[in-house]
Each structure stands twice: as structure tokens, then as C-alpha cells.
Amino acid sequence: MLNYIWLGLVLCSIVVGTVNGRLKEVTEAAFQMAETSVTIAIGLIGIMSLWLGLMRIAEKAGIVRFLAWLLTPLFKLIFPEIPKGHPSLGSMLLNISASWLGLGNAATPLGLKAMEQLQELNPVKDTASDSQVTFLAINTASITIVPTTIIAVRASAGSANATEIIGTTIFASGCATIIAILASRLLRHFFPVRKEASHD
Numbered sequence: 001m002l003n004y005i006w007l008g009l010v011l012c013s014i015v016v017g018t019v020n021g022r023l024k025e026v027t028e029a030a031f032q033m034a035e036t037s038v039t040i041a042i043g044l045i046g047i048m049s050l051w052l053g054l055m056r057i058a059e060k061a062g063i064v065r066f067l068a069w070l071l072t073p074l075f076k077l078i079f080p081e082i083p084k085g086h087p088s089l090g091s092m093l094l095n096i097s098a099s100w101l102g103l104g105n106a107a108t109p110l111g112l113k114a115m116e117q118l119q120e121l122n123p124v125k126d127t128a129s130d131s132q133v134t135f136l137a138i139n140t141a142s143i144t145i146v147p148t149t150i151i152a153v154r155a156s157a158g159s160a161n162a163t164e165i166i167g168t169t170i171f172a173s174g175c176a177t178i179i180a181i182l183a184s185r186l187l188r189h190f191f192p193v194r195k196e197a198s199h200d
Helices: 002-019 023-060 063-078 087-100 104-121 130-140 148-156 162-187 195-199
Strands: none
Touching: 002 023, 063 087, 087 104, 087 130, 104 130, 130 162, 148 162
């Protein structure tokens, strides 16, 4: 789908440039931005390596598991339908803790595992359960404590203070996560699970 969106944007720019008689400027801008993207990408290598290395050290030092431990009481409130001690809770906690620290590579397999374990509790196999929807909402709007990629892009672009966005990023992503949880809890009343399908 994203490919079609990009294709549509490119075609629109060509059409608009042709209509306005500025196709030359559109072509020059395309080449200029292609060059800029390569420059930024190369500049990201060192910065990303540094931050991801630090986050990997944090993971090995047990910070991810510590965050998971801190979040346990909150998760019991958000996911009351999950039985106590079910392995999906551990997977979800580790996934979200890793995401908060910007460890996307570590978070992804944990998230997939959590969804697989939640599916075992799902009475309606062809429809996402309330827990799965809530977990996906939290994951999508995930709080970001260390916005590694954005910091790296800002530093690569010559920002005088690349890390100054950390506070606003935590605030914005925190608000997004709260709204995501509230929306998933409220909307479940408008789209209840099909009771008749639970016996299939």
C-alpha cells in the first residue's frame, strides 16, 4: 500500500510540475533530495551504532527486565482478562520495555510471541481479542524514552542539540499511549466479540 502512496505522490508532483511549467525544478529537486538522503543515511551509521550499542548494553544489564517488573501492576489493570501467570504477560512486558528503550530488533520477536500466546486465550480465532487489540494499540503508540532514530537524524543534519527532543517525545508518545489504551477500552463496547462464534 505504501508503494502505491509514494507512486501517487511522484505522479502528482510530475503532473503539477508539468501543468505549472516547472518540471525542470521538480527533476532537480528529486535528484537533490536523493543525494541528501544518501548523505543522511551514511551519517546515521555511526550515531545509530552508538545508541543501539548503548541500548544493547542496557538490555544486557537487565534494565529491560527491570522496566517489565515495574509495569507488572499496571498490566494487571489493563489486561484483567489474562489469567495470572500466563506467559503472554511476560512477553508483552518485555516487548513494551524493549520498545521504550528503542530496541526494535529485540521488541519485534517478543511482540510476535505475545500475540501468538494471546491467540491461545482467544475464543474467537478469526477475530482479534480485546487483549490483542489493546496490546497492538499500546505497541503502535508506544512511549519512547530514547528516540534513537530521530536523535540520529537530527545529529546527522547538524542539529546543535540533537537530544533536546527527548522530553517532548516522552510527553507526546505518553499522551498517544494513554489515548490508545482509552480508545481500545471504550471501543470494545461498540464492537463486542461475537458470542455465537465462541463455540466454533
